[in-house]
Amino acid sequence: MDIDRIRAAAARLDGHARRTPLLSSPFLDEIAGRRVLVKPECLQHTGSFKYRGARSALSAMDDAVRARGVLAYSSGNHAQGVARAAQEFGVPAVIVMPADAPALKIANTRSLGAEVVLYDRATEDRNALGARLAEERGLSLVKPFDDPEVIAGQGTTGLEIAEDASALGIESAEVLVCCGGGGLTSGIALALEADAPGMRVRPVEPQGFDDTARSLASGEITPHGQPERGLCDAILTPAPGQLTFPILKRLAGPGLAVSDDEAMRAMALAFQRLKIVAEPGGAVALAAALFHGDALEADTVIVTVSGGNVDAATFARALDTL
Amino acid sequence: MDIDRIRAAAARLDGHARRTPLLSSPFLDEIAGRRVLVKPECLQHTGSFKYRGARSALSAMDDAVRARGVLAYSSGNHAQGVARAAQEFGVPAVIVMPADAPALKIANTRSLGAEVVLYDRATEDRNALGARLAEERGLSLVKPFDDPEVIAGQGTTGLEIAEDASALGIESAEVLVCCGGGGLTSGIALALEADAPGMRVRPVEPQGFDDTARSLASGEITPHGQPERGLCDAILTPAPGQLTFPILKRLAGPGLAVSDDEAMRAMALAFQRLKIVAEPGGAVALAAALFHGDALEADTVIVTVSGGNVDAATFARALDTL
Structure with a gap:
């Protein structure tokens, strides 16, 4: 896996994948106590980066x-x-x-x-x-994450983050990525290594399903050991992959974990301040930016909202947290 | 008012206004019976094109x-x-x-x-x-619509629509615009006249507040005569403006009007299929595309979602229509 494979994927995706913007809100910056930029992959075709x-x-x-x-x-x-x-x-x-x-x-x-x-x-x-x-x-x-061409495709998200952040004058940031098996996280990490070396990826998972955080801490693949059931259904994968983990071990900072309640509150704030629909698993990175600022270091944090495929009842419950 | 003023506004807005994408969903195309592209100005700074x-x-x-x-x-x-x-x-x-x-x-x-x-x-x-x-x-x-520089700023939305539609190979379309006083509608109409002459603007209003449709039909400014209260609070303006109406009279096709229930259903479908948050007044153009297809002619319809500033309770009610 290297950057050339991601650039080749970007060329193949050109004119097909949607170029998502970077969103922001002064209200979110205030909550987070730092600048927050949001990459809304919920706006991608089919409602997720996948x-x-x-x-x-x-x-x-x-x-x-x-x-x-x-x-x-x-x-x-x-x-x-x-x-x-x-x-x-x-x-x-x-x-x-x-x-x-x-x-x-x-x-x-x-x-x-x-x-x-x-x-x-x-x-x-x-x-x-x-x-x-x-x-x-x-x-x-077609594997969901542990495949070089899949990782390369997800990595095109990172090329766009690097380009759009640079246009805003941002060269240094922590990039929080909603993490299941690590396809998006490792792809973005490789893209940033090449195009925005001042940025560092940090995976974000639901509490209790933080296999990637534990694996990064222990230095070896460590499954979370839970049944794959929970609010954040998109990212309950048991463990990082054979291809994705070595990339994350080399490039990612420590993992973060958020509660279901924090994910729901982040969904509500994304509704209110960004006008986007995030699903629970797609909101964990924003939740970490908003509610786990003590665990962050950079003045600017860039977060993925990785998907928006949530049913109306769950979304309405999230809005009740406002 | 001419296109040069809009281009000058675009130059001044460059790096400040957000460049919103064009969204789409095969599920919306199927409901509408034609291709539907959505310009989500709810993603603009402050949650609306304003x-x-x-x-x-x-x-x-x-x-x-x-x-x-x-x-x-x-x-x-x-x-x-x-x-x-x-x-x-x-x-x-x-x-x-x-x-x-x-x-x-x-x-x-x-x-x-x-x-x-x-x-x-x-x-x-x-x-x-x-x-x-x-x-x-x-x-x-700073007037809300009847000012040349305000119209020019709103018209930059039209320049982007023309450019992005052209990149998709679309030269001919009906462009449905949520219409209050007509600042956005007239600005887009002028931009399209210059950059996409095969497209025609059509204003969309809430039923009972369709002063622009009536004015276009009668050929002179015709207020709706209602108190400015209703679900679609953003676009209940009593009548088109002295500057905006002559532009619309020259360039716009017949107006359309949708019910509050249709606006709410369009909000729900924008949630489900586009992952964006539309406010009621911002959803009327999408509602016209989805539910008033008999009044449309073109194979492709481009709709503005002009704003997303809606409270959680109203949004939850909209989701109940799914």
Whole structure:
């Protein structure tokens, strides 16, 4: 994995991925006690950054391979990203999803033209199911994070952060990234190493699911050991990946963890001050910036809002915290 | 009023106003039965397009005049735009607001450094109050729409629409604009006349407050004649302006009017599909695109979401329509 792969992904994504802006609000700066810039990947196609990695992976495949179709495991955002990218290329997509995934995410994935295969988390082996489907139909697996082309696609977010921050005269910052398996975090870290070496990535996770923070602290991959259930459903991945962790170990600062309540309050403030919709897992980095300032060092913090695929009831509960 | 004034405003706004993207969703296209592109000015500084006009007006003033301070009448979005622009220039801002304006808008205006003077809509004469303040303190009035530099600032929205649509290969479209006094609508109309002559502006208003539609139909300024109270508080202006109406009469297509319920449903769909926060008055153009397709002609419709300053309770009610 190196910067050239990210730049190549950026070239392939040009004209396809949406160029998201950097947002800000003096009201958020005041709460945080420092300058806060927000990269709203909730505004990306399919409502999360996952489209970048999916489009990158599909566009890097040989035409004949891609034409047979793609397979993904996902509880939601990765599924939608892969489904949309496959639809754009006109190739089949099969998405293996837990039967208890949010209904909106399942419906959206189907509406984007994918075949959704549901499984029971308690009784079925997702990997065996997927392997059988892949073999039967000649599908290529698109991993959610531990794949060089996926990491490269997510890393294009970091190229944009570096460019837009530089235009604002910002060369030094902590960059807080909502972190599940570390695809977005490691991709951004590589991009900033090349284009904004004065910036340092710091992963942010939900409390109790801070496997990346623990892994960075111990120096080796350390799963969180919890069932993957919780408010921040997009980023409950058990552990950082074989590809992503070495990148994070080399480049990322210490991890941060926020409570579900803090994530909900950050969603409400993103509504009120930025006019964007963040899902719980997409709001943890903003929550860290707003409510964990003691753990930060830089005068400027840049945070990703990594997704906005949240149901109305959960969002309304977040607004109740205002 | 001509295009050169808009281009000059764009130069003065460069590096200050936020460059908002064009958003889209296949789910909205499906509801509308045509391609829908959304210009989310809710993401603009202060949460509405009004910042553009305010910054344009203040930046066009002589330094000595601006230094004495500015005055504005506004129930909300214009107030915040003027307050922020004045704060950026370090000059005093006095905002005359009705005492029953949304609490969040009053609080935001104060937090942006402005002095807020409240008046009672029923018993006090806003214009007399403002004139007295202006004379006593040497303040310059920044009108909400009927001012060439304000129209020019709002028109920069149209320059961006033309440029971004062209990059997508779109030269022909109906451009639906949320319309109060017509500053944004006339500014966009002038910009498109120059840069995207295949596009036509159409104003969208709340039912019962469709003074611009009636004025366009009758050929002369026709007030709606209602008290300025309703869900879509940002765009209940009694009539188009002396400067804005002749521009609209020359360039705009027939007006459209939507119900409050349609505006609320459009807010909910903007939440669900675009991950943006629209206020009721900022959602009427999207509502027209989604629910009044029979009144539209073009294969592509571009809609402004002109603001996102809505309280949580109203927003939660909108989500209940999903």
